[in-house]
Amino acid sequence: MIITRKELGSMHRIRRLNIVNSITGVKPANLIGTRSLSGSDNVAIFSSVVHLGSDPPLIGFVSRPKGEVARHTLENISETKKFTINHVRTDLVANAHLTSAKFKRDESEFEKCGIENEFINGFHAPFVRQSEVKIAMSLKDRVPIESNGTVLIIGEVEFVFIEPTALTEEGYIDLEFSRSAGISGLNSYYALKKLSDFPYARPENAEEILENGR
Protein backbone atom coordinates (compact mmCIF):
# COMPACT_ATOMS: atom_id res chain seq x y z
CA MET A 1 0.00 0.00 0.00
CA ILE A 2 1.50 3.31 -1.13
CA ILE A 3 0.61 6.66 0.43
CA THR A 4 1.91 9.64 -1.52
CA ARG A 5 3.06 12.96 -0.12
CA LYS A 6 -0.10 14.50 -1.59
CA GLU A 7 -2.38 11.92 0.03
CA LEU A 8 -0.63 12.51 3.36
CA GLY A 9 -1.27 16.25 2.93
CA SER A 10 -4.99 15.84 2.33
CA MET A 11 -5.50 13.28 5.09
CA HIS A 12 -7.33 14.08 8.31
CA ARG A 13 -4.78 15.73 10.60
CA ILE A 14 -4.89 13.12 13.37
CA ARG A 15 -4.53 10.26 10.91
CA ARG A 16 -1.53 11.98 9.26
CA LEU A 17 0.02 12.63 12.68
CA ASN A 18 -0.35 8.99 13.63
CA ILE A 19 1.11 7.64 10.41
CA VAL A 20 4.01 10.09 10.10
CA ASN A 21 4.83 9.71 13.80
CA SER A 22 5.10 5.94 13.44
CA ILE A 23 6.88 5.51 10.08
CA THR A 24 10.34 6.10 11.56
CA GLY A 25 10.00 2.97 13.72
CA VAL A 26 10.20 2.60 17.46
CA LYS A 27 11.08 5.66 19.52
CA PRO A 28 12.50 5.69 23.04
CA ALA A 29 10.04 6.56 25.82
CA ASN A 30 11.75 9.09 28.08
CA LEU A 31 10.52 11.41 30.79
CA ILE A 32 12.36 14.73 30.91
CA GLY A 33 12.48 16.25 34.40
CA THR A 34 13.07 19.94 35.06
CA ARG A 35 12.71 22.40 37.97
CA SER A 36 12.10 26.12 37.50
CA LEU A 37 14.25 28.68 39.33
CA SER A 38 11.31 29.25 41.65
CA GLY A 39 11.19 25.52 42.48
CA SER A 40 8.24 24.22 40.42
CA ASP A 41 8.90 20.71 39.15
CA ASN A 42 7.91 19.49 35.73
CA VAL A 43 8.09 16.11 34.05
CA ALA A 44 7.04 15.45 30.46
CA ILE A 45 7.22 12.57 28.02
CA PHE A 46 9.42 12.94 24.92
CA SER A 47 9.88 10.41 22.13
CA SER A 48 12.51 12.38 20.20
CA VAL A 49 15.58 11.80 22.36
CA VAL A 50 18.55 10.95 20.12
CA HIS A 51 22.14 9.92 20.81
CA LEU A 52 24.48 12.44 19.15
CA GLY A 53 27.93 11.23 20.15
CA SER A 54 29.94 9.48 22.83
CA ASP A 55 33.04 11.63 23.25
CA PRO A 56 31.92 14.07 24.57
CA PRO A 57 28.71 12.24 25.57
CA LEU A 58 26.00 14.33 23.88
CA ILE A 59 22.27 13.70 23.71
CA GLY A 60 19.65 15.76 21.89
CA PHE A 61 15.88 16.00 21.74
CA VAL A 62 13.66 17.73 19.22
CA SER A 63 10.87 20.01 20.35
CA ARG A 64 8.41 22.49 19.02
CA PRO A 65 9.48 25.64 20.90
CA LYS A 66 5.93 26.96 21.24
CA GLY A 67 4.18 23.64 21.89
CA GLU A 68 1.87 23.88 24.90
CA VAL A 69 3.31 20.94 26.75
CA ALA A 70 6.99 21.21 25.84
CA ARG A 71 7.02 24.90 26.75
CA HIS A 72 7.37 24.40 30.50
CA THR A 73 10.22 21.96 29.94
CA LEU A 74 12.01 24.37 27.59
CA GLU A 75 11.44 27.36 29.88
CA ASN A 76 12.90 25.51 32.86
CA ILE A 77 15.91 24.38 30.82
CA SER A 78 16.50 27.95 29.63
CA GLU A 79 16.35 29.21 33.21
CA THR A 80 18.51 26.57 34.87
CA LYS A 81 20.47 24.81 32.07
CA LYS A 82 19.72 21.49 33.79
CA PHE A 83 17.42 18.58 32.95
CA THR A 84 17.13 14.85 33.50
CA ILE A 85 16.29 12.06 31.05
CA ASN A 86 14.59 9.02 32.59
CA HIS A 87 13.63 5.78 30.82
CA VAL A 88 9.92 4.99 31.11
CA ARG A 89 9.54 1.60 32.76
CA THR A 90 6.95 -0.64 31.12
CA ASP A 91 4.70 -0.58 34.21
CA LEU A 92 4.67 3.24 34.18
CA VAL A 93 3.57 3.90 30.58
CA ALA A 94 0.08 5.12 31.52
CA ASN A 95 1.49 7.60 34.04
CA ALA A 96 4.14 8.73 31.55
CA HIS A 97 1.55 9.15 28.77
CA LEU A 98 -0.61 11.31 31.03
CA THR A 99 2.22 13.87 31.38
CA SER A 100 1.38 14.96 27.82
CA ALA A 101 -1.91 16.45 29.07
CA LYS A 102 -1.93 20.26 29.38
CA PHE A 103 -1.63 20.80 33.11
CA LYS A 104 -1.26 24.31 34.49
CA ARG A 105 2.15 25.91 34.97
CA ASP A 106 2.03 25.58 38.77
CA GLU A 107 0.69 22.02 38.78
CA SER A 108 3.36 19.35 39.13
CA GLU A 109 2.98 16.49 36.63
CA PHE A 110 4.72 14.33 39.20
CA GLU A 111 1.74 14.66 41.54
CA LYS A 112 -0.96 14.74 38.88
CA CYS A 113 0.37 11.64 37.10
CA GLY A 114 1.44 9.52 40.06
CA ILE A 115 5.14 9.66 39.25
CA GLU A 116 7.62 9.84 42.14
CA ASN A 117 10.40 12.40 41.98
CA GLU A 118 13.86 11.92 43.40
CA PHE A 119 16.93 14.10 43.80
CA ILE A 120 20.39 12.60 43.30
CA ASN A 121 23.76 14.04 44.31
CA GLY A 122 22.36 17.56 44.71
CA PHE A 123 21.51 17.85 40.99
CA HIS A 124 19.01 20.71 40.45
CA ALA A 125 16.46 18.89 38.27
CA PRO A 126 14.26 16.05 39.53
CA PHE A 127 14.68 12.43 38.44
CA VAL A 128 11.96 9.78 38.18
CA ARG A 129 12.41 7.38 41.08
CA GLN A 130 10.89 4.41 39.23
CA SER A 131 13.25 4.68 36.22
CA GLU A 132 16.12 2.21 36.09
CA VAL A 133 18.22 4.36 33.77
CA LYS A 134 18.42 8.12 34.39
CA ILE A 135 20.75 10.82 33.13
CA ALA A 136 21.71 14.21 34.56
CA MET A 137 22.11 16.65 31.66
CA SER A 138 23.56 20.16 31.19
CA LEU A 139 22.36 22.32 28.34
CA LYS A 140 25.08 22.67 25.72
CA ASP A 141 23.45 24.13 22.61
CA ARG A 142 20.17 24.87 20.85
CA VAL A 143 20.12 24.20 17.10
CA PRO A 144 17.17 25.70 15.24
CA ILE A 145 15.74 23.45 12.52
CA GLU A 146 14.54 25.98 9.99
CA SER A 147 12.71 23.48 7.79
CA ASN A 148 9.83 23.35 10.27
CA GLY A 149 10.56 25.73 13.15
CA THR A 150 11.50 23.07 15.67
CA VAL A 151 14.63 23.12 17.77
CA LEU A 152 17.21 20.47 18.64
CA ILE A 153 18.14 20.86 22.32
CA ILE A 154 21.62 19.46 22.92
CA GLY A 155 22.86 18.47 26.36
CA GLU A 156 26.02 16.97 27.76
CA VAL A 157 25.85 14.06 30.19
CA GLU A 158 26.87 15.03 33.74
CA PHE A 159 26.29 11.63 35.27
CA VAL A 160 24.29 8.48 34.66
CA PHE A 161 22.39 6.39 37.17
CA ILE A 162 21.86 2.74 36.20
CA GLU A 163 20.07 0.17 38.34
CA PRO A 164 22.65 -2.65 38.70
CA THR A 165 20.02 -5.23 37.66
CA ALA A 166 19.76 -3.40 34.29
CA LEU A 167 23.36 -4.25 33.44
CA THR A 168 24.60 -7.30 31.58
CA GLU A 169 27.59 -9.32 32.80
CA GLU A 170 29.80 -7.28 30.43
CA GLY A 171 28.54 -4.04 32.00
CA TYR A 172 26.23 -2.90 29.22
CA ILE A 173 22.63 -1.76 29.63
CA ASP A 174 20.06 -4.38 28.63
CA LEU A 175 16.83 -2.54 27.82
CA GLU A 176 14.77 -5.66 28.52
CA PHE A 177 16.35 -5.96 31.98
CA SER A 178 15.71 -2.23 32.64
CA ARG A 179 12.09 -2.68 31.42
CA SER A 180 12.54 0.38 29.19
CA ALA A 181 9.52 1.10 26.97
CA GLY A 182 9.30 2.14 23.32
CA ILE A 183 6.71 4.36 21.62
CA SER A 184 5.19 4.44 18.19
CA GLY A 185 3.12 7.30 16.90
CA LEU A 186 1.59 9.43 19.62
CA ASN A 187 -0.01 6.91 21.90
CA SER A 188 1.19 3.33 21.46
CA TYR A 189 3.66 1.81 23.89
CA TYR A 190 5.82 -1.30 23.49
CA ALA A 191 7.90 -3.62 25.66
CA LEU A 192 11.29 -4.77 24.37
CA LYS A 193 12.47 -8.33 24.02
CA LYS A 194 16.18 -8.93 23.32
CA LEU A 195 16.80 -10.81 20.07
CA SER A 196 20.59 -10.90 19.62
CA ASP A 197 23.90 -9.31 20.48
CA PHE A 198 26.33 -9.21 17.57
CA PRO A 199 30.07 -8.57 17.48
CA TYR A 200 31.41 -5.44 15.78
CA ALA A 201 30.81 -6.11 12.07
CA ARG A 202 33.74 -6.61 9.67
CA PRO A 203 33.73 -8.11 6.17
CA GLU A 204 35.85 -10.94 7.69
CA ASN A 205 33.23 -12.00 10.25
CA ALA A 206 30.26 -11.89 7.88
CA GLU A 207 29.66 -15.64 8.16
CA GLU A 208 29.75 -15.57 11.96
CA ILE A 209 27.19 -12.73 12.09
CA LEU A 210 24.81 -14.24 9.55
CA GLU A 211 25.08 -17.62 11.32
CA ASN A 212 24.24 -15.99 14.67
CA GLY A 213 21.09 -14.50 13.14
CA ARG A 214 19.73 -17.86 11.93
Add this chain to the structure above:
Amino acid sequence: MIITRKELGSMHRIRRLNIVNSITGVKPANLIGTRSLSGSDNVAIFSSVVHLGSDPPLIGFVSRPKGEVARHTLENISETKKFTINHVRTDLVANAHLTSAKFKRDESEFEKCGIENEFINGFHAPFVRQSEVKIAMSLKDRVPIESNGTVLIIGEVEFVFIEPTALTEEGYIDLEFSRSAGISGLNSYYALKKLSDFPYARPENAEEILENGR
Protein backbone atom coordinates in the same frame (compact mmCIF):
# COMPACT_ATOMS: atom_id res chain seq x y z
CA MET B 1 25.11 2.75 40.43
CA ILE B 2 26.31 6.19 39.37
CA ILE B 3 28.80 6.79 36.56
CA THR B 4 30.13 10.34 36.44
CA ARG B 5 31.15 12.29 33.36
CA LYS B 6 34.75 11.92 34.46
CA GLU B 7 34.45 8.15 34.87
CA LEU B 8 32.87 7.94 31.42
CA GLY B 9 35.81 9.90 30.02
CA SER B 10 38.44 7.61 31.52
CA MET B 11 36.61 4.40 30.58
CA HIS B 12 37.83 2.06 27.84
CA ARG B 13 36.52 3.50 24.56
CA ILE B 14 34.36 0.51 23.59
CA ARG B 15 32.77 0.32 27.04
CA ARG B 16 31.99 4.05 26.92
CA LEU B 17 30.55 3.70 23.41
CA ASN B 18 28.31 0.85 24.54
CA ILE B 19 27.01 2.65 27.61
CA VAL B 20 26.50 6.08 26.04
CA ASN B 21 24.90 4.52 22.96
CA SER B 22 22.36 2.69 25.11
CA ILE B 23 21.44 5.27 27.78
CA THR B 24 18.96 7.07 25.53
CA GLY B 25 16.77 3.94 25.35
CA VAL B 26 15.62 1.98 22.35
CA LYS B 27 16.53 3.28 18.91
CA PRO B 28 14.75 2.42 15.65
CA ALA B 29 16.59 -0.05 13.39
CA ASN B 30 16.47 1.38 9.88
CA LEU B 31 18.30 0.58 6.66
CA ILE B 32 19.02 3.63 4.52
CA GLY B 33 19.20 2.83 0.82
CA THR B 34 21.00 5.01 -1.72
CA ARG B 35 22.24 4.75 -5.33
CA SER B 36 25.16 6.75 -6.67
CA LEU B 37 24.85 8.70 -9.93
CA SER B 38 26.92 5.97 -11.60
CA GLY B 39 24.45 3.32 -10.40
CA SER B 40 26.21 1.71 -7.40
CA ASP B 41 23.75 0.73 -4.71
CA ASN B 42 24.40 1.11 -1.00
CA VAL B 43 22.44 0.12 2.06
CA ALA B 44 23.53 0.87 5.62
CA ILE B 45 22.05 0.55 9.08
CA PHE B 46 21.29 3.71 11.06
CA SER B 47 19.90 3.95 14.58
CA SER B 48 19.61 7.75 14.66
CA VAL B 49 16.51 8.29 12.52
CA VAL B 50 14.23 10.82 14.21
CA HIS B 51 10.77 12.17 13.44
CA LEU B 52 10.97 15.96 13.09
CA GLY B 53 7.44 16.96 12.16
CA SER B 54 4.29 15.87 10.39
CA ASP B 55 3.26 18.88 8.32
CA PRO B 56 5.38 18.93 6.20
CA PRO B 57 6.39 15.32 6.93
CA LEU B 58 10.09 15.66 7.84
CA ILE B 59 12.48 12.99 9.06
CA GLY B 60 16.11 13.42 10.09
CA PHE B 61 19.10 11.25 10.86
CA VAL B 62 22.37 12.10 12.56
CA SER B 63 25.66 11.07 11.04
CA ARG B 64 29.36 11.61 11.41
CA PRO B 65 30.19 13.18 8.01
CA LYS B 66 33.59 11.51 7.80
CA GLY B 67 32.64 8.13 9.29
CA GLU B 68 33.92 5.27 7.12
CA VAL B 69 30.56 3.56 6.74
CA ALA B 70 28.20 6.51 6.60
CA ARG B 71 30.35 8.24 4.00
CA HIS B 72 29.01 6.28 1.04
CA THR B 73 25.45 6.95 2.14
CA LEU B 74 26.13 10.67 2.55
CA GLU B 75 28.00 10.91 -0.77
CA ASN B 76 25.14 9.25 -2.63
CA ILE B 77 22.58 11.54 -0.97
CA SER B 78 24.68 14.60 -1.89
CA GLU B 79 24.86 13.44 -5.50
CA THR B 80 21.25 12.42 -6.02
CA LYS B 81 19.23 14.07 -3.18
CA LYS B 82 17.31 10.79 -2.79
CA PHE B 83 17.33 8.06 -0.16
CA THR B 84 15.04 5.44 1.31
CA ILE B 85 14.39 4.53 4.95
CA ASN B 86 13.39 0.90 5.54
CA HIS B 87 12.39 -0.72 8.85
CA VAL B 88 14.58 -3.69 9.76
CA ARG B 89 12.36 -6.74 10.16
CA THR B 90 13.20 -8.88 13.21
CA ASP B 91 14.28 -11.83 11.04
CA LEU B 92 16.74 -9.61 9.15
CA VAL B 93 18.69 -8.11 12.05
CA ALA B 94 21.89 -10.11 11.37
CA ASN B 95 21.91 -9.04 7.72
CA ALA B 96 21.18 -5.44 8.70
CA HIS B 97 23.93 -5.43 11.34
CA LEU B 98 26.45 -6.70 8.79
CA THR B 99 25.91 -3.59 6.63
CA SER B 100 27.97 -1.68 9.24
CA ALA B 101 31.11 -3.55 8.10
CA LYS B 102 33.49 -1.51 5.94
CA PHE B 103 32.86 -2.89 2.47
CA LYS B 104 34.55 -1.33 -0.53
CA ARG B 105 32.95 1.54 -2.45
CA ASP B 106 32.04 -0.63 -5.43
CA GLU B 107 30.74 -3.56 -3.38
CA SER B 108 26.99 -3.60 -2.86
CA GLU B 109 25.97 -4.23 0.75
CA PHE B 110 22.75 -5.67 -0.68
CA GLU B 111 24.71 -8.56 -2.20
CA LYS B 112 27.31 -8.90 0.56
CA CYS B 113 24.70 -8.96 3.34
CA GLY B 114 21.94 -10.99 1.70
CA ILE B 115 19.45 -8.13 1.56
CA GLU B 116 17.14 -7.91 -1.48
CA ASN B 117 16.75 -4.56 -3.17
CA GLU B 118 13.58 -3.35 -4.84
CA PHE B 119 12.61 -0.32 -6.91
CA ILE B 120 9.20 1.27 -6.42
CA ASN B 121 7.42 3.76 -8.68
CA GLY B 122 10.62 4.71 -10.52
CA PHE B 123 12.20 6.20 -7.37
CA HIS B 124 15.99 6.55 -7.85
CA ALA B 125 17.15 4.96 -4.57
CA PRO B 126 16.71 1.26 -3.76
CA PHE B 127 14.31 -0.04 -1.11
CA VAL B 128 14.68 -3.17 1.00
CA ARG B 129 12.24 -5.76 -0.30
CA GLN B 130 11.84 -7.52 3.05
CA SER B 131 10.87 -4.33 4.96
CA GLU B 132 7.20 -3.86 5.73
CA VAL B 133 7.48 -0.09 6.16
CA LYS B 134 9.61 1.90 3.71
CA ILE B 135 9.85 5.59 2.93
CA ALA B 136 11.02 7.47 -0.18
CA MET B 137 12.88 10.60 0.94
CA SER B 138 14.13 13.79 -0.74
CA LEU B 139 16.99 15.72 0.81
CA LYS B 140 15.74 18.97 2.28
CA ASP B 141 18.51 20.35 4.50
CA ARG B 142 21.76 19.55 6.27
CA VAL B 143 22.13 21.03 9.74
CA PRO B 144 25.67 20.97 11.16
CA ILE B 145 25.85 20.14 14.88
CA GLU B 146 28.88 22.10 15.97
CA SER B 147 29.08 20.58 19.45
CA ASN B 148 30.63 17.43 18.01
CA GLY B 149 31.02 17.83 14.25
CA THR B 150 28.10 15.60 13.30
CA VAL B 151 25.37 16.57 10.86
CA LEU B 152 21.59 16.24 10.94
CA ILE B 153 20.42 15.20 7.47
CA ILE B 154 16.81 16.31 6.95
CA GLY B 155 14.56 14.80 4.31
CA GLU B 156 10.97 15.23 3.25
CA VAL B 157 8.74 12.22 2.72
CA GLU B 158 7.88 11.64 -0.96
CA PHE B 159 5.83 8.53 -0.40
CA VAL B 160 5.41 5.73 2.11
CA PHE B 161 4.99 2.02 1.43
CA ILE B 162 3.24 0.06 4.19
CA GLU B 163 2.50 -3.66 4.06
CA PRO B 164 -1.29 -3.82 4.66
CA THR B 165 -0.79 -6.46 7.38
CA ALA B 166 1.28 -3.89 9.32
CA LEU B 167 -1.77 -1.65 9.73
CA THR B 168 -4.27 -1.67 12.58
CA GLU B 169 -8.01 -1.54 11.97
CA GLU B 170 -7.85 2.23 12.48
CA GLY B 171 -5.18 2.54 9.78
CA TYR B 172 -2.15 3.11 12.01
CA ILE B 173 1.14 1.24 11.81
CA ASP B 174 1.58 -1.42 14.51
CA LEU B 175 5.32 -2.00 14.92
CA GLU B 176 4.71 -5.48 16.34
CA PHE B 177 2.64 -6.38 13.24
CA SER B 178 5.38 -4.98 10.95
CA ARG B 179 8.01 -6.93 12.93
CA SER B 180 10.10 -3.73 13.17
CA ALA B 181 13.24 -4.13 15.27
CA GLY B 182 14.81 -1.82 17.85
CA ILE B 183 18.50 -1.33 18.69
CA SER B 184 20.37 -0.51 21.84
CA GLY B 185 24.00 0.46 21.90
CA LEU B 186 25.95 -0.63 18.87
CA ASN B 187 25.06 -4.28 18.54
CA SER B 188 21.97 -5.36 20.48
CA TYR B 189 18.67 -5.91 18.71
CA TYR B 190 15.16 -6.12 20.17
CA ALA B 191 11.70 -7.25 19.09
CA LEU B 192 8.70 -5.09 20.05
CA LYS B 193 5.63 -6.24 21.93
CA LYS B 194 2.64 -3.88 22.05
CA LEU B 195 1.63 -2.93 25.61
CA SER B 196 -1.13 -0.33 25.25
CA ASP B 197 -2.76 2.27 23.07
CA PHE B 198 -3.90 5.34 24.96
CA PRO B 199 -6.25 8.16 23.94
CA TYR B 200 -4.89 11.70 23.53
CA ALA B 201 -4.12 12.79 27.09
CA ARG B 202 -6.12 15.57 28.74
CA PRO B 203 -6.39 16.46 32.45
CA GLU B 204 -10.06 15.42 32.16
CA ASN B 205 -9.32 11.84 31.10
CA ALA B 206 -6.55 11.21 33.64
CA GLU B 207 -8.57 8.51 35.42
CA GLU B 208 -9.36 6.68 32.17
CA ILE B 209 -5.67 6.62 31.15
CA LEU B 210 -4.36 5.51 34.54
CA GLU B 211 -7.08 2.83 34.71
CA ASN B 212 -6.10 1.54 31.24
CA GLY B 213 -2.49 1.18 32.41
CA ARG B 214 -3.32 -1.04 35.39
